[in-house]
Ligand code: FES
C-alpha cells in the first residue's frame with residue numbers, strides 16, 4: 050500500500066503534504082497530481098521549512114517535494130518512499146539497523162539528513178542484488194542462518210558488504226570488531242560472522 | 254531422510270534478506286498519519302494541569318488527545334484472564350484520568366503529518382504534577398508482600414512446603430546461605446513495538462506487533478466494546494519480542510483511539526526509550542537460598558525465598574520457584590515468593606520467565622555447595638538427580654538430563670577442569686570453566702489450522718500463530734510437507750492474521766508442540782477429502798484431481814488439543830550448559846570465550862534453526878550474566894540508562910565460540926511430533942554457568958548479576 054492519491058476522510062486534511070514522484074528510469078511508484086510548487090505551499094505551518102529534493106537511490110532518481118528540511122534519510126526512505134527494507138531500530142545511531150551505503154560507504158541513515166545526500170549514490174537493501182536474485186552475502190545469510198527475526202538483517206548485510214569492501218573481513222575477530230555497530234538481539238552473531246567469512250572468501 | 258529433522262534453510266529467508274518482509278509499522282494505508290506520546294516525568298501523583306496549546310499549534314500537528322478530551326473506553330472484563338496477563342490487578346487505562354502510576358506513563362497523544370512533527374509536538378506538552386501519594390521507588394525485600402491468592406492458584410507462591418526444611422537445614426553438616434540478585438532486564442527486540450490502526454466504520458484493522466493476533470483482537474474488542482469479529486489483527490513478521498509482545502499494551506489502544514478521532518489511519522511506533530516503560534520487563538529480583546547437604550553431597554534441605562517486583566496496579570508473579578522445586582531430589586524443601594509493589598510499569602514474561610531467573614540463584618548456589626564439598630559440580634548434580642518431579646510429585650514424561658551432562662561435558666572438555674579456582678592463567682587472562690543445569694516446563698495449547706489444496710499444485714496452510722524468529726514459517730512448512738507427502742516447495746504456510754484458524758500465544762516454547770499437531774490433523778482431514786474425489790490418484794497429483802472434478806480447491810480445517818499427559822506427568826525440557834570465561838587479571842574485564850549447551854528438547858524438527866535458537870539464547874545469557882542492567886534511579890523513579898547504548902546488550906565482538914547439541918530423544922506424551930520446545934530452554938542456565946566460570950577463573954563470587962568489572966574488582 051502507498052498513501053499516494055485519494056481523498057482523506059476529513060476535507061480539512063485532504064491536502065497531500067508530500068508528493069512522491071520517481072523521476073526517470075526504474076519504473077518506481079509514481080504519483081503525480083499536484084505540482085511541486087503547490088505541494089510546498091500547502092504544507093501548512095511548516096511550509097517555510099519544507100524543501101524539494103532529489104535522491105538517487107538504487108540507480109533511480111526519486112523526487113521528494115515539500116518535505117521538512119530536517120527529514121532524516123531513514124524517514125525519507127521508510128515513511129516517504131516506502132522503501133521499508135531499511136529498518137529503524139533506535140533513530141539514535143546506536144543499533145545499525147538503518148545502515149545503507151552512500152557512495153559505497155556504510156552510513157547510519159538515521160543520523161544523516163536526506164537533504165545532505167543529494168547527488169550521491171544511495172544503495173539500500175532493495176538495490177543490493179544487481180543481476181542475481183540475491184547478492185552473494187544475502188545468499189550466505191540464508192545458507193548460514195545469519196538471522197532469526199530478520200529485523201536487524203538488512204542493516205547487517207549492508208554493513209557486511211561494506212566490511213568486506215573495506216578489507217575488514219580478514220579474520221573472524223576482525224569481522225566481529227567491524228560488525229559491532231550492528232546489534233542483533235536474536236543473537237545471530239556467530240552465523241553472521243560465518244556468512245561474511247564465506248562471502249569474503251568468494252570474493253578473494 | 255524425512256523432511257522433519259532436516260536442517261533446511263528458512264523458507265522466509267529470501268524475504269528477510271532482501272527487505273521484502275514487512276513488519277507491523279511498515280504497513281502504510283492511504284492517508285496515514287503519525288502519532289507520538291508525551292509521557293509522565295514523575296512516578297506517582299496527579300496531573301495538575303495539562304497545557305496542550307503549544308503542541309496543537311506545532312507544525313503539522315492535527316490532533317492532541319489527553320485525559321481531558323479522549324474517549325472513555327468501556328474496557329469490558331474478560332470472562333477469564335489469559336495466561337499472558339498478570340495474575341491480578343487492573344490494567345492501565347490510557348488517557349483515562351489524571352492519576353500517574355509510573356514515570357513514562359503516556360499522558361498525551363499527538364497526531365501529525367510526519368513522525369518528526371508528532372514527536373516535536375509531543376515534546377511541547379508540559380504537565381505539572383502533584384506528587385502525592387509519595388512514590389514507592391525502592392526495591393527493598395523488607396517491603397515485599399506474599400503473592401496473592403490468584404498467584405497461588407497458578408502455583409506462584411506464596412509458599413510451598415514438603416517435610417521440615419528449616420529443621421533439616423539446621424541439622425545439616427554442610428550448609429550454604431546466600432542471597433543472589435538479578436538486575437531488571439529489558440527485552441529490547443530490534444523492532445520497536447508499533448501499531449498501525451485503520452477504521453472503516455465500526456470495523457478496525459490493526460497491523461500490530463504481537464505474539465498473539467487472536468488475543469490482541471479480543472483485547473482491543475473488549476477495550477472498545479466491539480464484537481471481536483469487527484477487529485482484525487495482522488502481523489506477518491515479528492522483529493523479535495522475547496515475551497514483550499504477548500500482552501496487548503496501551504500503545505495499541507492509543508493508536509486505535511487516535512485513528513478513530515482523526516478519521517484517518519494512524520501509526521504509533523514506540524521510541525527505543527519508550528521500550529523501557531511501555532512494554533514490560535524482567536523485573537529485578539533477589540533470591541535467598543539455603544541449602545543443606547550431607548558430606549556425600551546429598552541434599553538434605555532446599556529453601557528458596559524469592560522476592561520480585563511488580564507495579565502498584567497489577568500483580569505480576571511468575572514461576573520463579575520452578576527450578577527450586579523441580580530440579581533436584583530433596584525431601585525437605587520450602588519455597589516462598591514475595592513481591593514489592595513499586596511505581597513502575599508492570600513487568601511481563603521475558604524469555605524463560607521465572608525459570609531462567611530461578612536457575613540463576615539455584616545453579617550458582619549448587620556451584621558454591623560443590624565448592625564447599627570439594628566435589629565436581631556435575632557429580633553433585635548427579636548425586637541429587639531427580640528421578641521424578643519432586644515438586645509436582647509426578648513421573649517425568651521423558652528426561653535425558655544425564656545424557657546432556659555426559660555429552661555436553663565431552664564436547665566441552667569438562668574432564669580437564671581443575672577442581673580448584675584460579676588455577677589456570679594464560680597471559681593476562683585468568684581462565685575458568687563453569688556449568689549449570691537447564692530446565693523449562695513444556696506446554697501445549699489447543700490450536701486449529703487449515704489446509705487448502707490449490708489448482709496450481711500447491712498446498713496453502715494457515716494458522717493464526719506467529720514467528721518472532723524461531724522459524725515457525727519453516728518448521729510448519731516441514732510438518733505440512735511431511736504430512737501431505739509433498740516437496741517443501743509445494744507448501745506455503747501463512748500466519749499472523751486473526752482471521753486464520755485460532756492459535757494461542759506464540760510464547761513459552763509451546764508453538765511447535767501446539768501448532769504442529771493441528772497442522773498434521775488438518776493435513777489428514779484434507780487428504781481424506783481428496784480421497785473422496787481422487788479415484789485412487791496419488792496425493793501429489795491433486796491438481797489433476799481438482800481439474801477433473803471441476804473444483805477450485807479442496808479445503809479442510811482441524812483442531813488438535815493436549816490430552817491428560819500434562820496432568821499425569823511432568824513434562825520438561827532439560828539441558829546442561831558449559832561456559833569458559835577469560836578474566837583480565839588487572840582490569841577484571843570478562844569475556845565468555847566458549848559456551849556449549851547440550852539439550853533434551855525432544856525431537857528436533859529443524860536442527861539448523863534449533864541451533865540458531867540455542868546459540869541466540871546463549872547470547873542473551875551472556876547479556877544477563879555480564880551486561881544487562883536497567884539502572885533505576887530510586888529518587889527520581891526513573892530508568893537512568895534508557896537507550897540501547899547505555900543499557901548494554903552483547904555486540905558481535907562479545908561473542909566467541911558457541912555450540913549447541915541435541916541429545917537424541919523423543920517426547921512420548923506431549924504431542925505426536927515428539928517435541929518439547931526449544932526457545933526458553935536456550936536461555937536457561939547460561940547466566941549461572943558463566944557466573945560459575947567467573948568464580949572458577951578468579952576465586953571470587955559475585956552474587957549480583959550482571960557481573961560487571963567494578964563488581965568483580967570490589968568482590
Ligand atoms: S536506527 Fe539508525 S542506528 Fe538505530
Ligand code: FES
Pocket residue numbers: 195196197198199200201202232233234235236237443492493722
Ligand atoms: S535477527 Fe532478530 S535482531 Fe537480528
